[in-house]
Amino acid sequence: MEDRFVGIREFVLTVEKGSLTAAAAQLGITGSAVGKSISKLEARLGVQLLHRTTRRIDLTGEGEAYLLSCRRVFEELEQTESFLATGHQHPIGRVRVDLPTTFGRRHIVPTLLDLAERYEKLDLDVTLRDQPVDMVAQGIDLAVRIGELGDHPDLIARRLGEQHLMTCASPGYLSRRGVPLSYADLFQHDCLTGWRRGARPAWLLKDEQGKFERHEVSARHELTDGDALLEACIRGAGLAQLPVWLAGEAIQSGALVPVLPEISGASMPIHVIWQKTWHMQPKVKVTVDALTQLAAARSDIFNAKCDAL
Helix, strand or coil: CCCCCCCHHHHHHHHHHCCHHHHHHHHCCCHHHHHHHHHHHHHHHCCCCEEECCCCEEECHHHHHHHHHHHHHHHHHHHHHHHHHHCCCCCCEEEEEEECHHHHHHHHHHHHHHHHHHCCCEEEEEEECCCCCCHHHHCCCEEEEECCCCCCCCEEEEEEEEEEEEEEECHHHHHHHCCCCCCHHHHHCCEEECCCCCCCCEEEEECCCCCEEEEECCEEEECCCHHHHHHHHHCCCCEEEEEHHHHHHHHHHCCCEECCCCCCCCEEEEEEEEECCCCCCHHHHHHHHHHHHHHHHCHHHHCCCHHHC
C-alpha cells in the first residue's frame, strides 16, 4: 500500500527553509531526493503544491491550504508525544490569532506576548484587521470579535465583556461650532467616522422607539484606524463616536467632551471565538484562558461605561 506520508515532511521543511537545498541539509539527504519526494506527494494528491523556479519557491493556493493542515497534524503529534513523555499537556506550536486593529493592538497583543514569554514553545501568528474573515478557511485558531455574532456552527464563542460607544468632541471644536442638541444637528457638523467597504458612514444612535439603529451621518473625514480617529477628534477636526476604552482617558482629562448622551451610548458584545474540534488544543486553551482572565481583571476595558467616567 502506498505510504501516504511520503513527501509531507520534505514539503513542510522546503516551505519553512525556503529552498530544496536548505530542506535537504536539515534532513541529511540530497536536494534531488527532496524534490522527488515532493513530486510523488503532488502526484498522489493530484495537485501542484509548489511553483518552482531557479531562484525561488512559492506556494500554490492548494499548497497553502495543505501546508496549514500539515502543520496542524505535526503540532498535534508533538503535543501528544509531550503528554505521553511528561504526563502534562503543554502549549506547543503556532497559535494563529485574528484581532480588531486598535483594540487588539492596545489591549490584547500585550497579553499574548506575556503568554508567549511564559510558554517558550508557544509561537504567535497575529493579524490585525477590522474586516470579517473565514477562520476555518484561513486556518485561524481563535479571534476576538466586537459586535453581534452570526450563526457559525463550526465556531465556539465565550463572551469577554462589552464595548460602549459615546459621541464626543473637543472643547475647542464645540466652542467654534456649537454643541449639537439633536440627531438633526449632526448634519450641521463635521463628523469623523471609520471606513467600511461598501457601507455609508453611520453611527449607532437611539431612535424614537428607544432602540439603537444605524443612522447615516455626513462624514468629513473617514479614518480606518481607531487611534487616528481619536487623534483627529482631540485636535478638533469634528465629532466622533468612539468606544469608551479608546476615548476614556481623553474624556477624563478634559481633552474630549461627551455630546448627545440621550441618543448615544450603544453597546455591543466582545467575544473570543475559536474553532470547534473534538479536542481543544492546549495552545488554544491557554490563550482563551488568558483572555478570559484579562477581561475579568480589566473591567475598565471590557465593561467601561460612559457613566463610569
